[in-house]
Amino acid sequence: MTLDRREGPYGEVVLRRRGASPGVLEIIENGCFLMDTSDGRSERRLVDAALAALPAGLAAPEVLIGGLGVGFSLVRAAEEARWGRITVVEREPAVVEWHRAGPLAEISAAALADPRVRIVQADLVRHIRTTGERYAALCLDIDNGPGWTVTDDNGSLYSPSGLRACRERLLPGGVLAVWSAQPSAEFEKALRNAGFDGVTTEEISVARGVPDVVHLGVLAA
Template identity: 75%
Template sequence: MTVPYLDLSPRGGDEPPVTVERREGPYGEVVLRRRGADPAVYEIIANGCFLMDTADGRSERLLVDAALAALPAARPAPSVLIGGLGVGFSLARAAAEPRWGRIAVVEREQAVIDWHRTGPLSAISGEALADPRTEILHTDLVAHVYTADAVYDALCLDIDNGPDWTVTEDNDGLYSPAGLAACRERLTPGGVLAVWSAQPSAPFEEALRNAGFAGVKTKEITVARGVPDVVHLAVRAA
């Protein structure tokens, strides 16, 4: 389900947002906007749907931290697939952790990649992009999960506002029984699936269990307004 843009930014004052760049791509419109200054808050909107901004980032960091904590401590240099790049908090968090091995990031929007490489979001992700462990995969996450040969120790997925609030209808397939089965196949035995959501979803927890995942749980983080952000966690049985 695609929803209209909702202005939930907790920072940036009452000044109207400034459009930094607007692009049309194969998946529709993507916009980078700036609010306020000192510091400015940047936000990404896709097809009129608010995705994320740089105001906080705690839950995006939790996405990576929770996945790593759920892995066996003895597992050497675990690999992680982050989807997508967003404003870069999850990637920056992963690169700041020396325990991670390969860090692959799937992002389908060339505009988002450019905003990180040469645009204002490089302030968040610049060091992480320069890390030799980091690889950017310019492709669609759903397609990658279904067709890739690679397997990872952790999948950290944040391409929608949650399994019940997708940016495009095509993303629904990621949370379907077939999509969750594909996610399971992309994981090593004992690997962790972590899915960010703007709200808890009991039906998604049940879908994870029905897809054969173990250790299903939800971690919450309080936000300035509304229900908590959450990270849904599940483990592929060893």
């Protein structure tokens, strides 16, 4: 059942419910399935893996979460007391509204009330390239993977210049974590070429189909 349909700045975005209420909520953009509320373990692991890769003893590391989605990554970050400021960048006004006063509030209301959390409504690719802020971790989940982008413009995020921009947003010892629906040896190589160390790909078993993955790259301290 379609709960809301908007024409946003980057095309059509739809919120649907699958099954009887509460059912499963899913977000579709320009006909491309983005994510749903059926599982969420890989979205949570995106944040946990980034925290685990940071230097031991780092006090109140700040994290940028790219993409609000259905809220699983945000909620997981807010549940962890070790994080400092939690910045979420989301480009679709409708998604932000669905969390603030719509069906997705049932997932994220407590996290949004956390004083460490702030929502920045902006295009992540542009934000990464233009903001002067730096973070201990970037946890990015705006596409189905580096090779399966929701819009063509997102592809530049995974390019050499995009990965350099990500490096510039990280503090020494910082971590870049990228969610993907499938592993990519090509993207691992791109991370190494961009100057990231400790490049790894972690598979996360999910209830549906093949495992999701989290690509990790770490900057030298």
